[in-house]
């Protein structure tokens with residue numbers, strides 16, 4: 001047996017012991033329905049396969065992490081079941097959060113309305129008609145207090161899908177935690193904070209790339225010092241895929257964006273191991289089951305090589321690509337919406353086979369509206385059935401060694417690297433975004449995919465084949481139209497109650513801080529938030545200094 005194989009195997013055994021101390025194995029022993037024992041890990045049987053195994057796959061919890069970032073993965077702890085939710089007022093969303101936690105969800109994920117996402121208050125003319133529509137409306141710290149009321153922030157981790165104003169919402173979260181008696185260094189969660197993919201695919205940007213990258217590196221630095229357990233960014237391929245990219249492009253553009261954040265942070269004077277362990281990722285789980293599972297495995301392997309070899313990161317935590325997955329929203333059909341339950345189950349299974357850390361399963365009615373409570377429950381139950389009934393979580397990386405999956409993993413890696421090298425030659429992801437390169441590649445892929453659907457080369461069940469005349473689902477969620485008025489009234493009350501002079505002074509200090517590139521804006525934003533300055537007011541100060549982006 002080769003030296004290196006043996007060493008790595010015994011290191012893995014030690015790692016498993018340590019993981020078991022943190023999260024004891026869910027079962028002892030793990031048995032299938034015929035009472036056969038299931039091992040934590042299955043390995044190549046032939047000694048001749050060991051070298052290749054160590055180089056390409058490695059042991060789980062070890063470089064290059066092809067088999068997963070934890071030594072025994074879901075035997076110790078399932079992925080976090082984290083359903084993205086939010087609509088209407090903070091009070092309504094708080095009720096939905098409590099409902100989901102009661103139903104066994106294990107983490108929170110906040111959807112904000114569009115005005116919040118682009119830094120406008122609910123009473124701004126730009127917000128009209130959009131308040132509380134696609135997510136919860138948050139104007140001031142008071143809304144955040146209501147949103148998180150009764151949720152113990154030392155126990156529950158919260159993801160917030162917020163990008164351009166991520167700094168503001170993170171500060172609000174910290175302020176609420178402090179009010180609960182939870183110091184910033186104990187909070188856990190993630191802000192999306194990924195502006196590059198907003199320019200490429202999602203659209204909720206405010207400022208131009210350069211100052212946006214500065215705010216992001218300010219957040220990295222601030223969190224490294226003050227909130228070291230918080231994931232500072234969720235570098236997202238999800239939306240790139242939703243915009244029509246291929247699986248290869250999804251990984252390539254996401255990792256290229258990831259490299260741009262690493263470059264920017266290093267350029268600002270941070271050391272790679274100071275911030276890299278808290279970079280997180282977010283991918284899509286689309287329809288092609290094996291391609292998706294292989295995609296996740298390839299993404300992990302590529303990122304770890306980049307971090308270790310290109311960026312010379314020393315801390316093993318910097319090498320691990322940790323990711324959230326959401327099933328593919330654009331794969332859902334408005335026709336025969338219950339079919340979506342089946343699609344979601346298969347997509348979710350690919351994410352679990354690919355070793356995801358956290359998962360959102362879409363609800364069946366999401367091609368039509370925000371999910372009803374019943375639909376959201378079925379979506380969560382889908383994850384619970386995979387976790388508790390299917391047995392796929394009982395051994396690590398069960399697809400490893402499949403000729404097909406390993407070849408797919410290698411091929412995806414190779415094609416992703418070709419893109420990454422090309423983007424590198426263009427001067428990196430920021431340049432490629434500004435030139436519209438990624439946008440064009442995605443549009444071309446989306447066009448090709450649509451042609452295949454229209455020509456029926458690709459069959460979408462119930463949509464371009466096997467249609468029925470069934471009515472669409474009648475029981476859809478509707479957001480109360482009166483909400484906007486109530487939200488605006490609440491905001492005006494806050495403005496009357498707060499110490500306006502103090503707010504003005506703090507906003508002014510933020511303005512001065514923004515003018516000096518060397519100053520970190522985060523402590524100033526935190527002060528503003530604590531004085532009940534609003535999302536819109538804070539973003540307007542930064543708008544006046546940084547300008548607004550108008551597109552590539």
Ligand SMILES: C[C@H](C(=O)O)C(=O)SCCNC(=O)CCNC(=O)[C@H](O)C(C)(C)COP(=O)(O)OP(=O)(O)OC[C@H]1O[C@@H](n2cnc3c(N)ncnc32)[C@H](O)[C@@H]1OP(=O)(O)O
Pocket residue numbers: 019022023070071072073074075076077080082084107108109111157159160161188189190192202229231234238239280281282322323324326357358
């Ligand atoms: C479409 C829509 C839109 O466009 O609007 C959106 O964007 S929705 C977008 C919604 N986005 C999201 O919901 C993003 C969610 N992302 C995340 O939750 C994070 O970024 C994540 C992917 C890193 C997952 O974080 P998490 O806290 O849920 O899970 P982790 O895997 O980090 O586990 C929590 C802790 O348990 C430890 N842990 C976990 N599993 C094990 C194990 N088997 N053995 C030992 N330890 C373990 C971890 O190391 C960690 O501790 P330690 O930390 O100490 O190591």
